[in-house]
Amino acid sequence: MNIEDIQKFDPQKMYQTYDDWPTYAKNALEKEFSKVQFKDVDHVVLAGMGGSGAIGDIISAILSRENIHVSNVKGYLLPKTVDKRTLVIATSISGNTKETLSILDYKSKSDAEFVAISSGGVMKEKCFNNSITHYDIPMIHSPRASFGAFLYSILNIFEDVLPIKKAEVSESIQKMNELEKKINSKNLNQENPALSLAKNINSSPLIYYPDGLKAAAIRFKNSLQENAKIHASIEDVIEASHNSISTWENENNLKPILLQGTDDFLKTKERWEIIKEYFSTKNIDFEEVYSVEGNIISKLVCLIYLLDYTSIYLAVLSKTDPSPVDAIDFVKKKLR
Numbered sequence: 001m002n003i004e005d006i007q008k009f010d011p012q013k014m015y016q017t018y019d020d021w022p023t024y025a026k027n028a029l030e031k032e033f034s035k036v037q038f039k040d041v042d043h044v045v046l047a048g049m050g051g052s053g054a055i056g057d058i059i060s061a062i063l064s065r066e067n068i069h070v071s072n073v074k075g076y077l078l079p080k081t082v083d084k085r086t087l088v089i090a091t092s093i094s095g096n097t098k099e100t101l102s103i104l105d106y107k108s109k110s111d112a113e114f115v116a117i118s119s120g121g122v123m124k125e126k127c128f129n130n131s132i133t134h135y136d137i138p139m140i141h142s143p144r145a146s147f148g149a150f151l152y153s154i155l156n157i158f159e160d161v162l163p164i165k166k167a168e169v170s171e172s173i174q175k176m177n178e179l180e181k182k183i184n185s186k187n188l189n190q191e192n193p194a195l196s197l198a199k200n201i202n203s204s205p206l207i208y209y210p211d212g213l214k215a216a217a218i219r220f221k222n223s224l225q226e227n228a229k230i231h232a233s234i235e236d237v238i239e240a241s242h243n244s245i246s247t248w249e250n251e252n253n254l255k256p257i258l259l260q261g262t263d264d265f266l267k268t269k270e271r272w273e274i275i276k277e278y279f280s281t282k283n284i285d286f287e288e289v290y291s292v293e294g295n296i297i298s299k300l301v302c303l304i305y306l307l308d309y310t311s312i313y314l315a316v317l318s319k320t321d322p323s324p325v326d327a328i329d330f331v332k333k334k335l336r
Contacts, residue, residue: 001188001316009316012323017141018309019184021148022176024140028152029169035160038113041087047073047103048091051143055091055151057215058300066163076102084111087161093143093150095121098335107132117154142323144226168295175298176305183309194306198313200287201255204230208237209259210268213291216303217259223311227322237271248282256286262293
């Protein structure tokens with residue numbers, strides 16, 4: 001693969017957006033926003049679909065270490081546990097996501113605090129008409145490619161509300177900068193781990209993950225589906241050991257990809273070794289991907305950065321334009 005191949009099959013230049021991801025993240029974190037102030041939060045609801053939903057997955061994973069109740073909503077309905085100590089963060093990068101817009105309708109009948117984030121669209125107008133705090137953040141290329149800019153904008157905006165350490169957020173951008181040098185489009189050689197992984201995905205990926213990296217696994221599946229236009233699925237490695245591992249007793253057209261943390265729980269590490277031993281005895285070819293060392297934000301963001309770029313390289317290798325999502329557009333046009 002060379003840069004001419006990428007330019008040919010990625011004419012909307014998604015790859016350039018990814019080359020600049022660390023810069024977009026840094027700029028978003030340093031931008032002067034009016035910070036959300038909301039005391040005594042004990043329940044955070046993260047509402048969003050697709051690329052916006054991936055942001056909710058990440059924040060939910062970060063907050064899982066804290067003494068705070070988190071709900072991820074990927075649909076039309078708020079949980080009944082929402083009350084006056086609940087912060088509802090509704091994110092629609094496009095500003096036109098039907099499901100997330102419906103969440104804002106709860107504002108008139110709820111004591112919760114609502115904050116919405118989008119690049120404009122119907123959401124901005126709806127917030128203005130219903131006195132809902134709204135932050136307007138520019139979309140970069142597409143909702144999924146805007147992930148980094150929106151995630152770090154949200155971490156900035158809610159800095160005084162969400163119990164997330166500033167040092168950990170800053171470290172994650174530093175780790176992204178280090179990774180960018182290895183995976184960007186100017187480094188199309190064997191030392192590029194994103195490109196190497198893409199070259200080894202020759203059938204439908206089945207992505208195994210430990211609990212702490214679920215957000216990265218979901219995002220990888222979604223990116224493979226949207227960018228490379230291939231089927232992909234995910235499995236929790238612990239749960240899979242009690243059921244789906246049996247499916248490998250028959251031949252299939254799947255490629256196991258093992259997403260592992262550099263410091264996974266001891267019993268999880270044991271499970272990885274057993275799974276790898278089983279695959280080896282069955283002559284099943286598998287790929288291993290490890291997170292960077294560091295805090296949970298660094299691990300998740302850098303895995304997503306690496307694996308998103310893998311999906312772009314895979315799209316180019318299969319002569320597929322990563323940008324258009326015609327099937328998704330078809331469904332959205334039919335929605336009322």
